[in-house]
Amino acid sequence: MTDEERIELQQNNPLHGLKLETLLTELVDFYGWDILDTALRFNCFNTKPSIASSIKYLKKTDWAREKLENFYLYRFKRMPRASEAEFEIPPRSRTFPHGLKPKEPMALTVESILLSQAKAASAHKERSSRGGRRR
Numbered sequence: 001m002t003d004e005e006r007i008e009l010q011q012n013n014p015l016h017g018l019k020l021e022t023l024l025t026e027l028v029d030f031y032g033w034d035i036l037d038t039a040l041r042f043n044c045f046n047t048k049p050s051i052a053s054s055i056k057y058l059k060k061t062d063w064a065r066e067k068l069e070n071f072y073l074y075r076f077k078r079m080p081r082a083s084e085a086e087f088e089i090p091p092r093s094r095t096f097p098h099g100l101k102p103k104e105p106m107a108l109t110v111e112s113i114l115l116s117q118a119k120a121a122s123a124h125k126e127r128s129s130r131g132g133r134r135r
Contacts, residue, residue: 012096014077015069021055023072030076030105038113039075040067066091077102 015023027036028051037045042064044057058065069091073079079096086094 012098013094014102015092034110035108038110075106
């Protein structure tokens with residue numbers, strides 16, 4: 001793939017050109033701080049949350065910003081999941097096929113997130129007890 005083709009595909013990424021403040025405001029307006037706190041477990045979303053304090057934290061903390069950007073791509077915009085190779089690339093650098101449009105945001109509740117997290121923890125515990133890994 002040429003650099004020009006990669007740039008064109010990357011421009012189809014919903015994060016392309018999106019400011020962190022705009023991204024966070026969209027998520028807070030749609031989901032609220034409680035759902036974001038439950039899903040992402042960032043202290044800045046729990047203790048006196050504000051856009052300004054969260055932006056300050058996210059700009060300093062790469063892993064947290066990438067986790068939020070993944071949430072935005074795959075829960076809010078419901079883009080197709082990244083391949084294993086693409087998952088190693090930061091969310092803002094990932095490519096999506098030309099013409100692929102975001103879907104309606106995923107409906108989430110605190111309860112649905114907690115249930116999903118419990119299922120994931122149980123599956124992880126089961127895999128660990130068998131000594132195997134899921135592929």
